Amino acid sequence: MxxxxxxxxxxxxxxxxxxxxxxxxxxxxxxxxxxxxxxxxxxxxxxxxxxxxxxxxxxxxxxxxxxxxxxxxxxxxxxxxxxxxxxxxxxxxxxxxxxxxxxxxxxxxxxxxxxxxxxxxxxxDSISAIPCIPPDTCRTRAMGYQSAVVMCGATGEGGYLLAELVWVCPQDSQAALWLWESSAKQWVVKLRDLPLPPGTTAFNFSVHSCFSFGGSFLCWVDLHRGMLLCDLRKDCNFSFIELPQGPPNYDASDYPHGPCAEEFRSVACVHGSVKFLAFNKFVEREPRETFGLAVWTLSPDHSVWSRSYKCSVGDIWANANYQSAGLGQLAPSFPVLSIHQDGVVYLVVNDTSVVGRRLVFKDQYLLRVDMGNNNDVQVYQQKTTRIYSQLFASEFSAHRRQEHPREMESSEFGASGKRMKA
Incomplete structure (x- = not known):
């Protein structure tokens, strides 16, 4: 299954x-x-x-x-x-x-x-290619490394919508929303002034992740600044939502080689609700608050965040499964929310040591932390591919047609992730 x-x-x-x-x-x-x-x-x-x-x-x-x-x-x-x-x-x-x-x-x-x-x-089990958005009379610029949003059923049964949001230069807050309907097979564009907070412009708002939810909402997230929501039912009206922890206590634009937002923040739609996860390492903590992570849930009317789960990193380190793996007090990073199990998050930990003045990598592990079940921890040693960035969660596996060929087992692949020869 x-x-x-x-x-x-x-x-x-x-x-x-x-x-x-x-x-x-x-x-x-x-x-x-x-x-x-x-x-x-x-x-x-x-x-x-x-x-x-x-x-x-x-x-x-x-x-x-x-x-x-x-x-x-x-x-x-x-x-x-x-x-x-x-x-x-x-x-x-x-x-x-x-x-x-x-x-x-x-x-x-x-x-x-x-x-x-x-x-x-x-x-x-098919691939469809969609041409690039047409060259515009105005100069456009990509909003982020990944900002193309797909939505199922937006154009009727079996259809889908692809949306790309781009900056229109030289304006600071105007964007072009390009929409591709699978039934029409053509791009249409809508120009919009984005409701960004004061001081936020095209030069410091960059999309880290994007998704669709609720059958009519498109969402683009800057994990440093906040979220842009587009309501398709209201003529593609945009609204801006601040993140519950606010911005980090450093300006990412001033530290281009510092920690990226994906190392300590994540956002996803879980069972129809928008969830935000963050470590408190790069924001001001509450008095006597230890290093940890928390999950917030956005209300259905998108007006307020409420904290759903909280976990200290010390609780993870104290877990019996974590300790039996022989790991030290390693700082987790690159959190990913499960999109089908509320309260479950996946974390990456790197086991390193200092030899002389060099930092030597030994092993990498993925942790599954169930924050809704006494912060239960499962530990998995990552043997195939080294993880350098935040992983992506998808439920496409649950929708695959039944007559597809036998799945390739992970044991057929060596450490490089390529098929092993007999």
Whole structure:
């Protein structure tokens, strides 16, 4: 029986290394210079890339958390490759029920790297490619590393909506909301002034995560600043929601090499309710409050947060399962909320030691902490892939069609995560 939820690395392979089918030796990344091609030339390239990506097939590896699953997407051997490179990897942006939305290649709105949007449909085990948003008359800039939101059922039975929110330059608070309906198969745009708090502009509001919920709400989250909600039922009206702990007690823009927000904060929709999780390490703690984490729940009218769970890191260290694993007092990071079990959170811990003046990595572990069950802890040694960033939770595994081929077992893979040869 497939697990109701899986944990994924956001980075996805778009090449078949064993078969030698790969776009290039360099893993693509986004950034670079804004696009300089003509609108017609860029649109032609975008269509060619989308047509090429439409031929790809998904090869998911599903495992019970806290073991990691993977969503590998492979090209067919006979597919004609478009005249570009940098399509050997992708990145998951959001998911809803049986759908997962990805960026293929290094594409982000307003930048020159090639790519497209991909939608993986677990119920059909299929891949759909969506072309880039059309070049606009106004200069646009990506709102974050992942800001494309997918919503199931938004256009009727079996349909979906993909939404991309981008900044319109040089205005500080105006954005363009691009919407793709699967039934219409075309992009439409709506310009909106975002209700950002004073001092928050396009230059210091950046999306860390995004999701849809409630059948009509799209949400983009800056884990330092707050959340932008878009209500589709009210002509895409936007509202801003502050986070319950407020901003960290340091300005992230002043410390580009400091801790990233995903190391100590997380947000997700759990059973229809928006949940926010945070460590209190980078905000002012209450008197006599120890280092720990807490989960808040947003009220149905989106007006107030209430604290649902609280756990000290000391409670985790004192747990019998944690101690039996032989771990010391290691600081957890990269929290991920379970999207189907209220109060359950997954944490990453790195076991390191100092040799001379060097920090030596020994092992990495994933912890499953049930904050609703006396902070029960389960410990899993991470043997396949080193985790460097926050994981992504999806329930696509529960919607996979039953006639798919046998799932590949994790024992078939070596330490690199690749299939082991007999």
């Amino acid at each position: 497939a697990p109701p939820m899986v944990l994924l690395d956001r980075e996805v392979e778009l090449c078949d290394e064993e078969a030698g089918i790969c776009e290039g030796p360099i893993r693509s990344s986004w950034g670079g210079l804004p696009a300089r091609r003509s609108a017609k030339g860029q649109e032609k390239l975008s269509d060619a890339v989308a047509e090429y990506l439409q031929t790809f097939k998904a090869q998911p590896l599903v495992a019970d958390p806290p073991e990691l699953s993977s969503l590998n997407i492979r090209p067919p051997k006979s597919a004609p490759v478009p005249p570009t490179s940098g399509l050997e990897s992708g990145r998951i942006s959001s998911a809803d029920k049986h759908l997962v939305a990805l960026y293929a290649g290094g594409y982000r709105p307003g930048y020159s790297l090639p790519g497209s949007y991909l939608i993986y449909d677990a119920s059909k």
